[in-house]
Amino acid sequence: SQQGEEDPQALSIQEGENATMxxxxxxxxxNLQWYRQxxxxxxxxxxxxxxNEREKHSGRLRVTLDTSKKSSSxxxxxxxxxxxxxxxxxxxxxxxxxxxxxxxxxxxxxEL
Amino acid sequence: xxxxxxxxxxxxxxTGTPVTLRCHQTENHRYMYWYRQDPGHxxxxxxxxxxxxxxxxxxxxxxxxxSRSKTEDFLLTLESATSSQTxxxxxAISESRSQGAYEQYFGPGTRLTVT
Numbered sequence: 722s723q724q725g726e727e728d729p730q731a732l733s734i735q736e737g738e739n740a741t742m743x744x745x746x747x748x749x750x751x752n753l754q755w756y757r758q759x760x761x762x763x764x765x766x767x768x769x770x771x772x773n774e775r776e777k778h779s780g781r782l783r784v785t786l787d788t789s790k791k792s793s794s795x796x797x798x799x800x801x802x803x804x805x806x807x808x809x810x811x812x813x814x815x816x817x818x819x820x821x822x823x824x825x826x827x828x829x830x831x832e833l
Numbered sequence: 834x835x836x837x838x839x840x841x842x843x844x845x846x847x848t849g850t851p852v853t854l855r856c857h858q859t860e861n862h863r864y865m866y867w868y869r870q871d872p873g874h875x876x877x878x879x880x881x882x883x884x885x886x887x888x889x890x891x892x893x894x895x896x897x898x899x900s901r902s903k904t905e906d907f908l909l910t911l912e913s914a915t916s917s918q919t920x921x922x923x924x925a926i927s928e929s930r931s932q933g934a935y936e937q938y939f940g941p942g943t944r945l946t947v948t
Binding site: 751752754756761762763764765766769771809811813816818819820821822823824825826 | 837864868873874875876877878881883891923925927929933934935936937938939940941942
């Protein structure tokens with residue numbers, strides 16, 4: 722069963738706009754991670770936020786985590802056509818551990 | 834793709850035949866994983882390894898076996914391929930970080946079609 726569920730399933734925006742995607746999960750976690758997957762490629766790790774953190778930034782990426790609502794959001798600012806990809810959240814189990822549980826992903830299309 | 838290769842990259846096989854997929858890493862990471870990716874299901878864990886000869890089942894392990902005889906290689910075998918095993922298979926690796934967090938690094942994937 723999937724721990725994370727992304728919302729929306731698909732998102733289409735214009736270049737320069739911001740893109741926001743959300744992830745909800747069901748059980749307590751140690752950390753939450755976001756990955757990007759370009760068409761036909763493997764997943765690439767973007768950012769990790771721990772359960773005791775509320776917000777984290779990396780370049781044009783901003784991730785928030787609300788453990789009381791069991792949800793996270795990924796914001797991509799000033800999007801580019803190269804950001805077109807699928808984005809997945811993944812949760813690490815409470816207490817730590819190497820197994821991640823992935824959501825079903827959000828497909829982002831950034832149009833010129 | 835972080836020093837991870839998968840072979841073959843594409844394979845078409847017939848129902849009932851055994852198939853072995855190989856994952857090779859040059860990062861010396863302790864943990865290795867096999868996932869399958871299907872539309873509407875995201876990534877699902879098949880098996881993983883936490884060291885040489887140490888493996889464990891994941892969420893969808895039925896019909897699959899694995900072996901890890903060397904740190905760098907993790908093999909996934911479909912003992913008797915079925916059409917339901919048509920999928921894209923990804924290998925991933927990880928190493929322990931602080932506070933129990935593990936980032937995973939993925940290979941390029943193997944597209945398997947069972948006819």
